[in-house]
Amino acid sequence: MARYIKEGNTICKSNDSRATILYGDVVKLGTRVGIAASNISPGEIGSISVVGVYEMAAEKTEVFSIGDTAYLNESGNITKTKGDTIAGWIVEDKPSGTPVAIVKIG
Structure with missing residues (x-):
């Protein structure tokens, strides 16, 4: 129960x-x-x-697609590299050169 x-x-x-x-x-x-x-x-x-969708600092050179798992690296940036800290998932495509990613946490 x-x-x-x-x-x-x-x-x-x-x-x-x-x-x-x-x-x-x-x-x-x-x-x-x-x-x-x-x-x-x-x-x-x-x-x-x-819970929520946030704009978060990301590794500038990485490319993200909607649905990718987002991780928080030791620098405090969002990355695709698997790590111990899951930030959430990407809800908006991010091209290389963009310093932020749109992440759904929770």
Whole structure:
């Protein structure tokens, strides 16, 4: 049996780092990502969006097609290279030379 808790578009996350998480920052959540829904000061709890479509910094030379799996690399950019952190999937074609990708997270 399951009991409904909430819609699930956002989750609460503690900022355990020494730096403020800024609105719009990509936040690693284990093997997934979320997007900060507000500034979160160190030691505070804030909202992280885990559903939605976002424009995210991407490896400029990579080409993406709708449906490609998007990964977050160590530089904080979207890439097609398999890694530990799945960002989501591409929802708009991206030609080489474009510095951003449109990614559906969640």
